[in-house]
Amino acid sequence: ENADLKVELSYVKDSLIEYELKEIPSEKENVILVKDVSCDGNSIRKIVNLLVQSHDGFCGVFAGSDEKGYKFVFSSGLKKKDLNEVLKVLRESFAAKGGGNARMIQGSLSEIKITDVIEKIEEL
Numbered sequence: 001e002n003a004d005l006k007v008e009l010s011y012v013k014d015s016l017i018e019y020e021l022k023e024i025p026s027e028k029e030n031v032i033l034v035k036d037v038s039c040d041g042n043s044i045r046k047i048v049n050l051l052v053q054s055h056d057g058f059c060g061v062f063a064g065s066d067e068k069g070y071k072f073v074f075s076s077g078l079k080k081k082d083l084n085e086v087l088k089v090l091r092e093s094f095a096a097k098g099g100g101n102a103r104m105i106q107g108s109l110s111e112i113k114i115t116d117v118i119e120k121i122e123e124l
Contacts, residue, residue, distance in 0.1 A: 017050070048073050058086060
């Protein structure tokens with residue numbers, strides 16, 4: 001019964017993600033979403049992978065809270081933008097930990113005001 005509930009919960013989460021992403025206009029070049037602490041690593045990657053299929057710029061997800069910090073994953077969209085600049089900003093301005101390459105980055109941020117982080121990234 002527990003296994004059945006886990007499968008059902010996973011299906012509901014996936015459906016909710018797909019519904020939410022359909023609301024984002026495809027002409028929006030860069031997409032950055034903020035999710036709460038309940039969004040696990042698999043969900044973060046799934047969201048980013050779905051976003052890059054329909055957006056030109058970079059797509060990223062921060063999951064966590066201002067008080068406890070955030071995990072993040074970013075990937076290049078259809079135009080294959082280089083994410084090294086995003087990683088540089090995250091490291092230099094917000095002491096982010098993590099790494100990756102020109103097409104995908106991931107890591108974490110300690111306690112931070114996420115709106116400040118997003119504003120800085122959107123300047124790129």
